Amino acid sequence: MKKLVNRPEDVVRESLQGLGAAHPDLVEVHLDPHYVVRAGAPVAGKVGLVSGGGSGHEPMHAGYVGRGMLDGACPGEVFTSPTPDQIYECTKRVSSGRGVVHIVKNYTGDVMNFEMAAEMAQGEGIEIRSVVINDDVAVEDSLYTAGRRGVGATVLAEKLAGARAEAGGSLEEVADVVRKVNDHARSMGMALTSCIVPAVGKPTFDIGDDEMEIGIGIHGEPGRQRMKLEPADQIVDRLLEPILDDLGARPGERVLAFVNGMGGTPTIELYVVYRRVAERLRQRGLTIERSLVGSYITSLEMAGCSITILRLDDELVSLWDAPVVTPGLRWGA
Amino acid sequence: MKKLVNRPEDVVRESLQGLGAAHPDLVEVHLDPHYVVRAGAPVAGKVGLVSGGGSGHEPMHAGYVGRGMLDGACPGEVFTSPTPDQIYECTKRVSSGRGVVHIVKNYTGDVMNFEMAAEMAQGEGIEIRSVVINDDVAVEDSLYTAGRRGVGATVLAEKLAGARAEAGGSLEEVADVVRKVNDHARSMGMALTSCIVPAVGKPTFDIGDDEMEIGIGIHGEPGRQRMKLEPADQIVDRLLEPILDDLGARPGERVLAFVNGMGGTPTIELYVVYRRVAERLRQRGLTIERSLVGSYITSLEMAGCSITILRLDDELVSLWDAPVVTPGLRWGA
Numbered sequence: 092m093k094k095l096v097n098r099p100e101d102v103v104r105e106s107l108q109g110l111g112a113a114h115p116d117l118v119e120v121h122l123d124p125h126y127v128v129r130a131g132a133p134v135a136g137k138v139g140l141v142s143g144g145g146s147g148h149e150p151m152h153a154g155y156v157g158r159g160m161l162d163g164a165c166p167g168e169v170f171t172s173p174t175p176d177q178i179y180e181c182t183k184r185v186s187s188g189r190g191v192v193h194i195v196k197n198y199t200g201d202v203m204n205f206e207m208a209a210e211m212a213q214g215e216g217i218e219i220r221s222v223v224i225n226d227d228v229a230v231e232d233s234l235y236t237a238g239r240r241g242v243g244a245t246v247l248a249e250k251l252a253g254a255r256a257e258a259g260g261s262l263e264e265v266a267d268v269v270r271k272v273n274d275h276a277r278s279m280g281m282a283l284t285s286c287i288v289p290a291v292g293k294p295t296f297d298i299g300d301d302e303m304e305i306g307i308g309i310h311g312e313p314g315r316q317r318m319k320l321e322p323a324d325q326i327v328d329r330l331l332e333p334i335l336d337d338l339g340a341r342p343g344e345r346v347l348a349f350v351n352g353m354g355g356t357p358t359i360e361l362y363v364v365y366r367r368v369a370e371r372l373r374q375r376g377l378t379i380e381r382s383l384v385g386s387y388i389t390s391l392e393m394a395g396c397s398i399t400i401l402r403l404d405d406e407l408v409s410l411w412d413a414p415v416v417t418p419g420l421r422w423g424a
Numbered sequence: 425m426k427k428l429v430n431r432p433e434d435v436v437r438e439s440l441q442g443l444g445a446a447h448p449d450l451v452e453v454h455l456d457p458h459y460v461v462r463a464g465a466p467v468a469g470k471v472g473l474v475s476g477g478g479s480g481h482e483p484m485h486a487g488y489v490g491r492g493m494l495d496g497a498c499p500g501e502v503f504t505s506p507t508p509d510q511i512y513e514c515t516k517r518v519s520s521g522r523g524v525v526h527i528v529k530n531y532t533g534d535v536m537n538f539e540m541a542a543e544m545a546q547g548e549g550i551e552i553r554s555v556v557i558n559d560d561v562a563v564e565d566s567l568y569t570a571g572r573r574g575v576g577a578t579v580l581a582e583k584l585a586g587a588r589a590e591a592g593g594s595l596e597e598v599a600d601v602v603r604k605v606n607d608h609a610r611s612m613g614m615a616l617t618s619c620i621v622p623a624v625g626k627p628t629f630d631i632g633d634d635e636m637e638i639g640i641g642i643h644g645e646p647g648r649q650r651m652k653l654e655p656a657d658q659i660v661d662r663l664l665e666p667i668l669d670d671l672g673a674r675p676g677e678r679v680l681a682f683v684n685g686m687g688g689t690p691t692i693e694l695y696v697v698y699r700r701v702a703e704r705l706r707q708r709g710l711t712i713e714r715s716l717v718g719s720y721i722t723s724l725e726m727a728g729c730s731i732t733i734l735r736l737d738d739e740l741v742s743l744w745d746a747p748v749v750t751p752g753l754r755w756g757a
Contacts, residue, residue: 093616093617093633093636093653093727094616094656094693095616095656095659095689095693095694095696095697095728095729096655096656096693096696097655097656097657097696098655102692102693102696103692105656105695105696105699106692106693106695106696106699107695108695108699109694109695109696109697109698109699109700109702109717110695110698112698112699112702112712113681113683113695113698113702113715113717114715146692147690147692149690149691149692149695150691154691169692283426283427283428284426300426303426320426322429322430322431323427323428323429323430323438324430326428348446354688354690354691355687355688355690355725355727356428356725357480357482357687357688357722357724357725358482358483358487358687358719358722358752359435359436359439359479359480359482359502359724360427360428360429360435360439361428361442362438362439362440362441362442362443362446362482363428363429363430363435363438363439363442364428364442365442365443365445365446366438366439366441366442366445369442369445369446379445382446382447384442384446384751386691386719389690389691391690391692392688392689392690392727394426394688394725395428396428416755418717419691421754421755422749422754422755423756423757424756424757
């Protein structure tokens with residue numbers, strides 16, 4: 092196993108310590124239980140925004156804590172749901188009295204543990220709204236999921252709802268942005284190689300030198316089909332068609348196109364992918380009003396990519412353009 | 425060869441087309457010869473800032489074209505110097521009459537071709553200052569270099585000199601910032617795996633499952649030593665000691681710590697590395713005033729990292745904090 096780690100069991104803790112050391116102006120790292128909150132949390136008068144899930148998807152979620160995005164993130168062990176305790180402590184820590192929104196990716200453990208944490212927090216008088224993200228069109232049920240998995244739309248929901256919360260939005264308004272993003276976004280991914288979970292030490296799955304997995308999950312869980320490697324343009328078409336079929340965007344609509352690297356894919360390839368995405372969307376009569384290209388929701392060192400398309404309206408465009416300052420995503424003030 | 429590409433010979437062109445499609449507000453992509461300039465170039469009254477080199481190091485350099493960083497970038501084929509023609513055309517395109525600074529990484533082909541392009545541009549009355557970056561302490565001469573190689577300091581020089589140019593700096597002032605960064609920065613890298621040049625189709629070098637290469641170059645060229653894989657903290661110490669010995673920073677000094685991923689290394693590992701870097705610098709009595717953690721100067725999908733330490737003064741801190749808006753690096757307005 093070739094990794095820049097010390098003891099595999101210390102990866103999450105040490106990585107969080109590194110995050111805290113690198114960005115003391117933005118985040119505050121708590122250990123045992125592990126959670127990351129915005130420096131100076133809670134922000135008086137602001138609705139709190141919390142997400143979390145297994146580690147190994149960095150910069151998501153801890154890298155999105157800061158100004159204009161998340162108030163708190165709860166990182167589990169690698170590819171393992173955070174405990175109710177982590178989520179509960181984090182939620183309390185960011186609560187300013189106006190309520191807290193939980194953004195939950197649709198994995199059975201995450202959903203269950205966020206539910207328990209929400210009950211605990213509500214028991215202490217903190218109002219919670221939980222929104223489950225399930226944007227992955229690849230499979231209806233999977234190894235870790237009843238229903239569709241939550242993937243790339245999570246990043247967009249965290250940015251957009253974060254902007255609404257930063258602008259003083261109410262608990263219901265912030266939750267509504269998350270719901271809208273989930274309704275208006277669809278994703279699908281693929282992998283060229285497996286990843287290796289540090290504590291396991293061997294590849295999550297075997298894949299031939301000339302094969303790829305279409306519809307892969309962000310934990311390396313199986314997708315739609317294993318097939319021979321194809322040129323990038325054909326791969327894009329394989330991902331984009333099911334996304335667009337399900338999205339229901341009409342010609343003339345505006346979209347955000349998000350090309351995401353799985354962790355081990357170089358930027359030069361992501362732009363080759365983006366080129367085809369732009370070409371196909373134009374052919375469909377869709378206008379790319381905003382875009383995001385990079386490795387934002389990853390699967391450790393997996394090589395591959397995912398595509399997320401979000402239907403935009405004026406509200407979402409304006410929330411997208413609002414400043415965001417986090418370790419993993421930043422623009423504006 | 426597992427890559428998201430179409431024909432290997434089209435990777436650079438198609439990736440640039442993707443870059444242009446994704447960021448029409450920031451960059452303008454020219455093909456045959458290939459170069460990328462800031463949207464709306466030249467900027468009236470502004471000193472131009474141009475860099476370039478082989479492709480495969482993205483986001484460097486084309487991803488650093490925009491506001492507050494480069495005016496132009498000249499991407500060669502993968503790991504191949506750009507031609508004098510590319511550099512000359514790019515230089516002309518960004519020249520507003522106040523002169524153009526060339527930032528050149530110290531590789532024989534780059535140095536030679538930038539020199540020829542500078543002569544051509546000067547022949548047309550464009551004043552040029554060329555500054556060669558050679559911050560890599562790993563080796564004195566290498567496969568492609570007489571003298572030290574230019575690596576991570578290039579990213580910092582492009583950001584910092586870009587800020588000086590944006591603020592109206594003169595040709596000499598902008599070149600002076602590049603010189604200062606090169607004088608005040610030292611770097612060293614390591615690799616866990618090789619990369620594969622698309623047109624070659626097989627790994628640049630062979631490396632055992634339990635081995636690493638210390639002092640690797642950004643084209644996979646050999647470094648100081650091949651050795652057994654060690655824990656991350658020991659690897660950091662192996663990179664940091666030669667950097668600090670050469671840097672000559674005194675206790676109490678302020679530095680920028682830059683932990684860079686080589687392309688295939690996940691973010692979670694880069695923060696494990698950063699944790700140790702911060703610990704060691706503190707032990708040395710150095711204050712990390714600014715930091716940068718991510719994959720900013722890469723070697724395709726190589727797994728590994730490099731560390732760059734830059735000695736800061738008030739001028740450099742203020743230039744670092746100035747807004748930058750490029751596809752690969754952005755903060756502020």
